[in-house]
Every structure is written in C-alpha cells, then in structure tokens.
Amino acid sequence: MRLLPRHPGTMALALVLAALVWYAQALDRRERISERQLDAPVTFVNVPAEMVITSEVPRTIVLLVRGSLSRLRALDAAQTGVVIDLRGAGEGEHDVTVENRSVLVPSGVEVVAVSPSQVPVRLERLVRRRLPVKPRVSGEPAPGFVTGSLFSEPASARVAGPRLQLEAMHSLTTEPVAVDGAEGPVEARVAVRSPHPLVRIEEPLVVRVVVEVVPGRAEPRGGKRR
Numbered sequence: 001m002r003l004l005p006r007h008p009g010t011m012a013l014a015l016v017l018a019a020l021v022w023y024a025q026a027l028d029r030r031e032r033i034s035e036r037q038l039d040a041p042v043t044f045v046n047v048p049a050e051m052v053i054t055s056e057v058p059r060t061i062v063l064l065v066r067g068s069l070s071r072l073r074a075l076d077a078a079q080t081g082v083v084i085d086l087r088g089a090g091e092g093e094h095d096v097t098v099e100n101r102s103v104l105v106p107s108g109v110e111v112v113a114v115s116p117s118q119v120p121v122r123l124e125r126l127v128r129r130r131l132p133v134k135p136r137v138s139g140e141p142a143p144g145f146v147t148g149s150l151f152s153e154p155a156s157a158r159v160a161g162p163r164l165q166l167e168a169m170h171s172l173t174t175e176p177v178a179v180d181g182a183e184g185p186v187e188a189r190v191a192v193r194s195p196h197p198l199v200r201i202e203e204p205l206v207v208r209v210v211v212e213v214v215p216g217r218a219e220p221r222g223g224k225r226r
Contacts, residue, residue, distance in 0.1 A: 046087035055122035124162035139180035148212035161199035
C-alpha cells in the first residue's frame, strides 16, 4: 500500500499556499477595522432601446466602506463602481434606488452606506423628423454689393433625438458660408450643424448652399444686416 504522495513537491507547495492564505486572513482579523469614504463612478446599464437619458445624472456616488486598515489604505476609486440597471424603465421621470448589491468593491471590503441613496433619471423616447435647413453667412461682399436670397439643397435634413428636444426645434443651421469680397453668387458645400449634443444629424450630413450676391447699396456699419 502506497502511503507517500506521488508528487511530494506539489503537495508541499499546496500546503505553503494554504498557510499563506490562512496567515493573511488571520492578519485581517487581528487588524483594526476602519471606515473610509470615497467617490465611486456610476455606470447605467440596460438603457431601453430607443430611449435616452436626458437629465443631469451624477458622475460619482459617495460610498462609506469598512474593512481592515491596510485594505482601505490601498483601496482606489477605480476599483469600485456603482451599476444602475434601467431594465424595463419607461419614458418619464424615475427615482432609482441605489442598493448595496449594485455597488462593486473588492473582496474584504464592506459597503456601509451610499449617498445619494436615490438617483433621479429622466428617460425620453428617441424620435426622428425632418427639419428645414437655414444656411448661415459670414463676411461682407465687395463694396457696392449685398447678399440676396440664399438656399440649401436639399432644403431639409433628417435628425434623431429626444422627443421633447425635437418638438421644440423648428430648423437647423449650417457651418457659415463665407462671402468676403464676393461680387457674384457664392456656392459651397457645408456641414449641417446639430443644435444639441443629444440630437444627431442622420442625413444629409452636408448640403449645397448658394448665396446670391447682387449690386446694391451697402448699409452703414452697425446698421441692420441681412
């Protein structure tokens, strides 16, 4: 009958590792338990399809954590996080409760409290619509000339964005078309500009703009401009 292990070296290594783990845990138990406050980054997950967050939300949440003094001294905010799950949330205002189970911390660290304990979130449905494009002009034509009519081709663009934001919008603008020193029509291809970070220009991204420059008496500086 064989009494010795087949791989005594492996067995010895396993015993050493087990002893080290036991010793580390024993040190943790003997070490003074402390508390610390830190800011944890917030991540929103499972945002419903065709929805967007339009309210101001906190970038961090304050955590009060507890653990051994050595662990808390070594703890960095990048090792923590708060995950807020918006699965199933509908359009409108929501007060989302931040539960301890939503907080990510390393092993051996306990979450005592979070602040704020609720996060207000407003969700809006993403919609699409077409809006007229109103080109912008910069500069002054040559002396004796003035800007006349102007148009873009195509005359409208399709945008996507939060429902309430798009309902309040009536038109889009473009990058300015320079007419400095012009004595005749000016044509340029310019980008359509989004008026809000959450509003996305879908198509076209660029339009052709024609600005008529015609003979006429220029108005004095400081007077009304076209």
